[in-house]
Amino acid sequence: MNKTRISFADIIPFAVFIVIFLFFEIASGGKMLSPFNLSTILEQSLITIVVGCGVLFVVAQGSIDLSVGANLALSGVVATWAANAAGGVLLVPVALLVALIVGIVNGVIVSKFKVPSFMVTIAMLIGIRGIVNYIQTIIGTQYIPESMTVLREPYIRYPAFVLLVIVMFYLFEFTKIGQYSKAIGENESTAEFIGIPVPRMKIIAFALSGLMVGFGTLFSLTSVGGTSQMMGVFFEIKVAMAIFLGGVLVTGGTSTKLYKVLLGSFSITIIVNGLALIGLSETQYSQSVEGILLLLILYVTIIANKRKNRVRALPDELEKTDLKPDQIITSGS
Amino acid sequence: MSENILEIKGLNKYFGTTHANKNIDFSVKKGEIKGLIGENGSGKSTLLSQIAGLYPRDSGRMLLNGREYDPQSPIDANNCGISMVMQELGVVGTLPAGVNVFLGRTSQFTRNGIVNLKALNKAAAEQFAKWDLPKVPLNELTDGMMIETRKIIELARALSVDPQLLLLDEITQSLSMNNRNRLYDLLKRLKAMGRSVIVITHDVEELIQITDSITVLRDGAVVGEVLSAKTSPDEIKRMMVGREISGEYYRADMKPDYRNKVVLSVKNLLVENEIEDVSFDVHEGEILGLCGLSDSGIHAVGKAIYGLTRRSGGTVHLVAKGLDIKNSTMALKNNMAYVPKDRDNEALMINASILDNLSMPSLSELQGKFGYIAPRKTKRLASDMTKKLSIKCTDINQTVNTLSGGNKQKVNLGRWLAKDLKLLILDCPTRGVDVGVKAYIYSLMKELKKEGIAIILISDELPEVLGMADRLIVMKGGRVAGIIRRDEDFTEHSVIGVMI
Numbered sequence: 003m004n005k006t007r008i009s010f011a012d013i014i015p016f017a018v019f020i021v022i023f024l025f026f027e028i029a030s031g032g033k034m035l036s037p038f039n040l041s042t043i044l045e046q047s048l049i050t051i052v053v054g055c056g057v058l059f060v061v062a063q064g065s066i067d068l069s070v071g072a073n074l075a076l077s078g079v080v081a082t083w084a085a086n087a088a089g090g091v092l093l094v095p096v097a098l099l100v101a102l103i104v105g106i107v108n109g110v111i112v113s114k115f116k117v118p119s120f121m122v123t124i125a126m127l128i129g130i131r132g133i134v135n136y137i138q139t140i141i142g143t144q145y146i147p148e149s150m151t152v153l154r155e156p157y158i159r160y161p162a163f164v165l166l167v168i169v170m171f172y173l174f175e176f177t178k179i180g181q182y183s184k185a186i187g188e189n190e191s192t193a194e195f196i197g198i199p200v201p202r203m204k205i206i207a208f209a210l211s212g213l214m215v216g217f218g219t220l221f222s223l224t225s226v227g228g229t230s231q232m233m234g235v236f237f238e239i240k241v242a243m244a245i246f247l248g249g250v251l252v253t254g255g256t257s258t259k260l261y262k263v264l265l266g267s268f269s270i271t272i273i274v275n276g277l278a279l280i281g282l283s284e285t286q287y288s289q290s291v292e293g294i295l296l297l298l299i300l301y302v303t304i305i306a307n308k309r310k311n312r313v314r315a316l317p318d319e320l321e322k323t324d325l326k327p328d329q330i331i332t333s334g335s
Numbered sequence: 336m337s338e339n340i341l342e343i344k345g346l347n348k349y350f351g352t353t354h355a356n357k358n359i360d361f362s363v364k365k366g367e368i369k370g371l372i373g374e375n376g377s378g379k380s381t382l383l384s385q386i387a388g389l390y391p392r393d394s395g396r397m398l399l400n401g402r403e404y405d406p407q408s409p410i411d412a413n414n415c416g417i418s419m420v421m422q423e424l425g426v427v428g429t430l431p432a433g434v435n436v437f438l439g440r441t442s443q444f445t446r447n448g449i450v451n452l453k454a455l456n457k458a459a460a461e462q463f464a465k466w467d468l469p470k471v472p473l474n475e476l477t478d479g480m481m482i483e484t485r486k487i488i489e490l491a492r493a494l495s496v497d498p499q500l501l502l503l504d505e506i507t508q509s510l511s512m513n514n515r516n517r518l519y520d521l522l523k524r525l526k527a528m529g530r531s532v533i534v535i536t537h538d539v540e541e542l543i544q545i546t547d548s549i550t551v552l553r554d555g556a557v558v559g560e561v562l563s564a565k566t567s568p569d570e571i572k573r574m575m576v577g578r579e580i581s582g583e584y585y586r587a588d589m590k591p592d593y594r595n596k597v598v599l600s601v602k603n604l605l606v607e608n609e610i611e612d613v614s615f616d617v618h619e620g621e622i623l624g625l626c627g628l629s630d631s632g633i634h635a636v637g638k639a640i641y642g643l644t645r646r647s648g649g650t651v652h653l654v655a656k657g658l659d660i661k662n663s664t665m666a667l668k669n670n671m672a673y674v675p676k677d678r679d680n681e682a683l684m685i686n687a688s689i690l691d692n693l694s695m696p697s698l699s700e701l702q703g704k705f706g707y708i709a710p711r712k713t714k715r716l717a718s719d720m721t722k723k724l725s726i727k728c729t730d731i732n733q734t735v736n737t738l739s740g741g742n743k744q745k746v747n748l749g750r751w752l753a754k755d756l757k758l759l760i761l762d763c764p765t766r767g768v769d770v771g772v773k774a775y776i777y778s779l780m781k782e783l784k785k786e787g788i789a790i791i792l793i794s795d796e797l798p799e800v801l802g803m804a805d806r807l808i809v810m811k812g813g814r815v816a817g818i819i820r821r822d823e824d825f826t827e828h829s830v831i832g833v834m835i
Contacts, residue, residue: 177706178698185695188684195643195681196696197667256687 014306015249015262018299019269026276033279034272045225047271048163049218054241054263055170056105056214059179059207061245064187064254065119067211069108070218071237072130077101077219079137079229082144090147093223098216104130105212109205127238138231145228153224166217167264173210174260183207187254243296244270249303269299340365340500340531341386341404346395348381355381357556359395363500366529368522370542370563373552373575374769375739379535380422382552383502386533387419388412399500410439416499420489420506422535422740422767423679426477432484433459433473436491462495466521469514469629482509482677483629490518501525501532507541508766511629511795512834519545537769538796539568551575572770584774585802586781591821593621593805597654598758598789599671601640605648609635610813613649617758617789622780624804625793628834631810634676637762637793641666641673655757667696672751676762676793682747683735690717690731693750700754720749724775741772748779759783762793777803797827809833 027034053070060067081097108126112119152158174180182203185193194200222233248266250258273295282288341363348356356378363369371379385392388406397404399415406412409419426435433456434441444455456473463470468491477485486509493501507515522545525532536542542549543563550560551574558574597616604613610632617623625633638644640651642662651660653669660666666673675681684692694701694713701712717731724745728738735746744764751759761780765773780790780803794800800807809817809830817833819825 172707176708176710178702178708179706181691181695181698181708185684185687185691188687188691189680191681192684194663195641195673195675197641197663197665198695199662199664256684256691 011303011306012249012257014303015247015265015269018247018302019265019272022269022272022276022295022299026272026279030276030279034276039275039279043268043271043275046275047267049221049237050241050244050267050270051264052163052166052221053211053214053218053237054244054267055167055174055260056211057241058170058174058245058250058258058260058263059183059210060119061242061250061252062174062180062183062187062254062258063204063207064190064252065112065204065207066242066252067105067108067123067208068120068238068242069104069123069126069130070211070215070241071234071239072127072134073101073104073212073215074219074222074234074237075134075229076104076130077216078223078233079134079141079144081219082146082223082229083137083141085147085150086144090149093146093150094220097219097223098213101214101216101219102209102212105209105215106205108212109208112208113201113204123238134233135231138229143228143230146223151224151227153220159221159224162217163221166214167260170210170214171260179203179206179210184254184256184258187258188256240270247296247299247303270296338365339363339398340367340400342398342401343386344396344398346382346385346397347393348378348385348390349393355555356385356392357554359557361550361557363531363533365531366526367531367548368526368546369531369533370546370549371533371535371552372537372539372542372549372571374771375741377552377575378555379552380504381555383419383504383533383535384421386412386500387417387421387502389419413440413496413498416496417502418493418496418498419502420486420493420504422504425680426485426488426492428478429476431474432471432477432480432488435477435488436462436473436495438492440495459491459495462491466491466494467517468494468521469517481629481634483511483514486510487514499530501530503532504535505537505767507536507538508763508795511627511631512797512831513628537767537773539571539770543568543571553577575770584777585798589821589825591621591805593784594619594787599640600652600654601649602652603649604636604639604651605646606632606635606639606644607647609644610639610810613810613813613815615808615815615818617791619787619789620784621805622784622790622792622803624800624807625791625810626795626797626800626807626830626834627810627816630812631834632813633793633810634762635813636810637673637675637760637791640791641671641760643673653757668699670755670757671760672696672754672756672758673760674747674751674762674764676766678740678743678747678766683743685736686734688732688734689721689726689728689738689746690714692735692746693717693720693731693753696750697753716753720753723752724749741768744768744772744776748776752779752783756783756788758789758791760791760793763795764792765794765796765799797830801825801827801830811835 033039057067057070077097077100080100081093084096085093104126108123111117111122182193182198185198186200186203190200244266245263246252247269248262250262273292277288277291282291339362343359343361346356346359359382373379384390388409388411404415406415427438436459437455441450441455444451459473468487471484471488477488486506490506507518510518522532534542534546543566546563548560548562549566549571551558551571553575561570596619598619599617602614605611613636625636627633635644639646642660642665653660656669660669679685690713694716697716698708701708703709721728721731726742726745726749728742735743738746748764764776783790792800792803805821807819807830808815809819811834819830
């Protein structure tokens with residue numbers, strides 16, 4: 003009785019993943035599955051997944067955080083600057099702190115002033131980009147201190163990644179933070195009427211989103227080696243795309259699951275990676291191909307969700323005809 | 336009063352494997368007010384929806400004025416002179432009231448793609464005046480409006496078609512007493528004009544009073560038709576359920592019966608433009624009724640106590656804990672519960688599962704170490720509650736919007752019963768549920784009362800508060816107009832006297 007039914011809409015992202023994987027595996031003549039390429043795919047998905055796990059809390063609430071790309075750049079630039087100026091170890095706390103503060107500011111504005119999150123975070127995106135460019139012109143391109151390159155080592159990098167995903171999985175699926183976030187996405191009035199602290203939950207979600215950007219920054223800085231003007235450009239789109247591609251609804255709610263972030267992130271990476279493998283990425287229209295593919299997949303996903311909704315939209319009277327008159331409860335029972 | 340305006344012969348409707356309408360024969364005469372009654376899930380709404388062109392029928396014939404009638408859409412039905420006020424469709428919240436009246440028909444006010452709002456609002460106001468409906472701010476968005484106001488806008492929309500046949504699906508339950516009377520007058524007027532109306536309501540007494548004849552449905556089939564003048568509530572109930580319903584479902588005793596200990600003390604509550612200077616105490620094991628006309632502010636009191644609206648003054652003091660409730664989070668933490676009137680929009684997460692809906696208010700109690708909420712605990716809570724309240728479902732993972740009104744309400748109540756409650760605020764708890772579930776809710780209230788839980792019962796139905804409350808607060812214009820005890824002059828007559 004308690005078995006979870008698997009819906010059609012939940013299967014689609016898996017099917018999409020398998021189809022594009024098989025397609026590129028065959029088209030590239032088996033290059034996809036080479037150990038070297040697999041590690042490339044993991045490396046390219048890593049930051050998207052880490053940040054996606056944070057943004058997921060915001061999306062579950064029916065909001066969106068579009069400032070993560072700019073936040074990534076800001077925390078990267080400031081942390082590298084601080085580390086080079088005042089000691090290598092500062093890289094980690096400064097990156098996390100800056101990213102967290104940006105997240106909290108987002109959350110406070112969204113919840114206290116009741117502004118739609120996409121407007122707030124787009125404004126943040128533009129504003130922060132400006133600050134990043136300004137700092138960059140002062141300090142120029144910088145490299146992370148030598149002492150911090152140890153973070154690049156696989157024995158730190160991958161366990162840290164797995165640990166982060168597990169912690170976020172726990173928070174999202176098994177604690178009040180995750181459950182309340184999903185409730186807010188289902189129906190914000192209901193959440194408020196029950197007594198869920200909606201404003202506080204929004205701030206927490208954006209704070210988590212920011213904090214995970216901080217971790218993403220560290221992964222990014224250590225893999226690239228330093229900062230650049232282009233750091234995090236379009237990254238917010240990639241993260242949002244990964245989440246929605248994985249089958250998360252734009253409206254959030256209880257159908258939001260963390261595994262969908264992983265699925266969507268890998269799907270996106272495989273498209274980019276696969277196009278490169280079959281030699282399409284050198285052509286000028288590779289981005290258009292990428293775009294068309296994403297559009298197709300989203301279309302299929304949305305159709306699947308619509309189907310589900312149509313089944314749901316049947317009238318009130320449906321399930322009750324099996325109720326026999328003698329099952330009616332009268333007073334005293 | 337002889338010619339049929341609508342005639343239905345051998346109509347069938349299936350939803351998947353469910354046979355929602357079985358071989359329905361049904362007719363409405365010109366100038367007739369027809370009642371349609373049956374339990375939740377007996378196929379009433381389905382039948383009306385087919386007449387209104389919402390979904391096609393699977394087999395059977397419909398004749399309108401003797402001619403074949405086969406509406407393809409609600410607009411199509413409108414053009415044939417049929418319009419409907421639906422049970423839970425509502426209005427578009429992000430559009431102003433005036434536009435909602437002419438929803439889908441704004442083209443008559445459109446020039447070069449621009450809607451002339453002034454002309455539209457004027458036409459809308461004319462409709463309100465023509466049918467003597469209570470005034471509604473036409474320029475305001477319907478989002479913040481009360482259920483009642485939104486229903487009236489829907490009614491205006493249906494009437495603006497100037498229908499020959501008007502279909503009303505459970506509209507009276509959303510209306511307060513004074514507006515109900517207005518609706519009754521409207522029905523009389525339509526009848527005098529030779530128009531026909533089909534009314535669905537769960538209130539048997541009301542139905543007999545306002546209709547000419549009543550058709551009873553059970554399990555999707557017509558079980559009989561009676562003349563309203565020659566029937567009794569008991570006969571109708573018997574036909575609906577298929578057997579005698581025994582026992583009175585309200586309280587039998589006529590004495591207030593509660594403990595001396597005050598649970599919640601409300602002092603000088605003030606919510607701008609809604610309520611003023613409201614003070615009262617609720618005791619352990621007391622059912623405190625709240626009633627009043629539509630602008631009396633009874634619903635605002637419930638929201639204000641649970642900390643959902645910004646209070647401009649006054650205190651809500653929880654005596655046992657010695658603290659003042661300031662917001663809903665505090666209320667939740669301190670063993671209070673609130674069941675809102677608007678079940679689908681405010682109370683339930685309609686697209687989420689029964690499991691999620693039932694467990695959501697109890698998550699704090701279910702938390703283990705490191706905030707861990709074990710899925711087996713939420714599952715147990717949900718299946719226990721589903722069993723205890725006999726919620727009819729195939730699975731606790733089923734989404735709530737697939738449930739009937741009565742079962743939705745059971746989920747709405749059940750999620751609070753899983754908690755260790757001290758105070759329960761019920762705002763119209765029996766709105767849109769059938770006799771069986773209604774009786775169940777009352778027996779549940781009696782049980783909670785026995786356990787010493789304080790209950791604030793806010794209701795638009797006088798018989799309900801009179802039947803259940805120990806003390807009754809009658810409100811008028813946002814103020815307390817009187818408090819009547821159960822052993823005093825506890826009759827509809829005396830209450831209405833205070834109300835008006």
